[in-house]
Amino acid sequence: MTTLDPKYLEGIRRGLDAAFGRAPELPLDPARDRVVVFSDHHKGTGDPADDFRRCEHAYTAALGWYLEAGYRLCVLGDAEELWEEHPGPVIERYRDVLALEAAFATRGGLHRFFGNHDDLWGAKRQVAKHLAPVFPGLEVLEGLRLRVERPGRPAATVFLVHGHQGTADSDRWGWASRLFVRHVWRPLQRRTGFSATTPARDYALRAKHDRAMYEWARTQAGGLVLVAGHTHRPVFGHCTPDPPPTRPIGELEAALATAVAAGDRARAADVRAELEYARTSVRRPEEVLTVAPPCYFNTGCCSFPDGDLTGLEIADGEIRLVRWPANLRELCVAGQGVDAHKRILATEDLGKVLDLVADPTPAVAAATEQEIRAAG
Ligand SMILES: [Mn+2]
Numbered sequence: 001m002t003t004l005d006p007k008y009l010e011g012i013r014r015g016l017d018a019a020f021g022r023a024p025e026l027p028l029d030p031a032r033d034r035v036v037v038f039s040d041h042h043k044g045t046g047d048p049a050d051d052f053r054r055c056e057h058a059y060t061a062a063l064g065w066y067l068e069a070g071y072r073l074c075v076l077g078d079a080e081e082l083w084e085e086h087p088g089p090v091i092e093r094y095r096d097v098l099a100l101e102a103a104f105a106t107r108g109g110l111h112r113f114f115g116n117h118d119d120l121w122g123a124k125r126q127v128a129k130h131l132a133p134v135f136p137g138l139e140v141l142e143g144l145r146l147r148v149e150r151p152g153r154p155a156a157t158v159f160l161v162h163g164h165q166g167t168a169d170s171d172r173w174g175w176a177s178r179l180f181v182r183h184v185w186r187p188l189q190r191r192t193g194f195s196a197t198t199p200a201r202d203y204a205l206r207a208k209h210d211r212a213m214y215e216w217a218r219t220q221a222g223g224l225v226l227v228a229g230h231t232h233r234p235v236f237g238h239c240t241p242d243p244p245p246t247r248p249i250g251e252l253e254a255a256l257a258t259a260v261a262a263g264d265r266a267r268a269a270d271v272r273a274e275l276e277y278a279r280t281s282v283r284r285p286e287e288v289l290t291v292a293p294p295c296y297f298n299t300g301c302c303s304f305p306d307g308d309l310t311g312l313e314i315a316d317g318e319i320r321l322v323r324w325p326a327n328l329r330e331l332c333v334a335g336q337g338v339d340a341h342k343r344i345l346a347t348e349d350l351g352k353v354l355d356l357v358a359d360p361t362p363a364v365a366a367a368t369e370q371e372i373r374a375a376g
Contacts, residue, residue: 004211012212015166016226020159023143028158030148030350034108034315036066036322037160039076039229040200040301042117043097045089051081054307056097058324061331062309063100065340066108071315073104074144076229076299077115077162087120087130098134105135113141115162115230146314148354156223156354158314163213163228163298200232200301203287207369210235210289210298214367217295223358226296227312233289234300234310236321237353239346240288240370246278248375278374285373292364293356294348297321310345319353321346 028035041059044050052059066073080090091098104110112135114121121127121140131138143161150156199206210231217226246252252275259268297319300310307326312319322343325331333339356362 004208004215008208009212009215012166012209013216015164016161016213016216019143019161019165020145023145023159023161024141025145025147025157028146028148028314030314030317034069034071034313035074035146036062036071036311036313036315037074037076037227037229037299038062038302038309038311039162039299040078040115040232040303041075042078042081042301042303043090043094044081044085046093049084050093051303051305052094054326055302055304055309056094057328058307058309058326059302060097060100061328061338062311062324062343063097063104065338065343067100067103070108071104071313072109072111073101074160075101075110075112076160076227077113077164078117078229079112079115080118080121082118082120083116087126091130091134095134102135105138110135110138111141111144111160112138113143113160113162116164116167148350150351150354154222154358156225156358158225158227159217160227163209163230167209199230206231206233207287207289210296211367213298214289214291214296218293218365220295223354224295225353225357227299228296229299229301231298232301232303233298234321234345235289235291235296235298236312236346237294237297237348238290238292239321240290240372241286241345243372244277244281244374246274246281246374249275249278249282250376252278281374282376285371288370288372289367290370291367293359293362294353295357296367314350317350318347319350320344320348 038059041055042051044052046053063073080087082090101110112121121131122142127138127140131140143159146158146160148156148158199209210233213226213228217224252271256268256271256275259271297312299312302309302311308323310321310323313322323345324343328338331338331340331342
């Protein structure tokens with residue numbers, strides 16, 4: 001693993017320290033409270049540059065479920081894409097989605113945070129003007145500390161923050177970036193269908209940024225769990241997704257040769273599809289970050305190009321990584337409608353996570369980029 005640029009790390013450390021210092025604190029009872037965290041929707045105006053457009057179905061299905069299940073909703077920043085859009089048309093386009101978010105305020109609870117792409121919500125006047133009609137009395141947060149009391153042990157903190165804090169384009173140049181995006185990048189993106197270079201799009205920058213956030217969390221005294229978004233890549237302890245369900249490449253090559261020799265074109269075509277998929281997966285493996293101790297979790301995002309979204313839950317004494325699919329069929333049981341258990345990708349006992357993070361001398365402390373690929 002290459003060493004992390006100390007200057008970059010120092011910038012992130014200062015940014016997160018400051019946000020942590022400013023953040024209010026609320027109690028969290030893991031046995032009773034249920035919290036769901038979604039981030040990085042990048043809601044636009046419904047045109048091809050709108051990254052949330054494909055995720056609207058999955059998101060509203062998820063909100064409906066969490067609303068009835070008694071969850072508190074945390075919207076962790078970059079919910080609206082205000083680098084590319086003015087707020088009015090975005091709110092108009094997604095009025096029903098925002099109303100569904102707002103419904104949590106009088107049910108399980110609602111916290112809204114600002115990110116870099118919607119740092120306009122850091123200004124109270126803008127919130128009053130644009131969001132208050134949908135979210136009466138809303139106070140948009142930068143960060144929030146959830147204090148978990150632990151009998152016989154020091155209390156632990158789960159710190160929620162978008163995660164752009166301390167980066168050059170957000171804290172120092174936010175205003176100039178916004179003008180650049182609105183007047184230069186936006187017209188270009190509309191013509192080409194391209195999106196901006198951020199940790200969400202640039203893999204090297206994302207890996208660097210994830211590691212910097214992990215390092216900050218790991219070096220906080222007394223056991224802190226950082227929950228962030230911003231990079232658009234889920235991070236959940238040691239969990240990695242399953243490799244593609246293809247057979248080993250050697251076996252597929254042999255199967256293809258056999259089918260061709262037998263003149264079985266239909267069979268050869270099926271095998272060839274699997275073989276090329278496996279070859280591509282080896283060439284372009286999925287890159288996943290695993291961390292130990294589990295002091296840094298990332299929600300992933302609500303703007304995946306395939307219309308799926310991911311989020312984190314803290315509920316029933318567990319922390320979970322969940323996925324809500326664009327295609328509701330993936331959550332359905334034949335003839336019985338939605339079975340929400342299928343949303344869960346990974347789950348961990350919250351007490352165990354807090355124990356691992358509180359240990360001042362962990363056996364393993366590492367953030368590791370893993371490549372998930374088909375078998376050769
Ligand atoms: Mn962001």
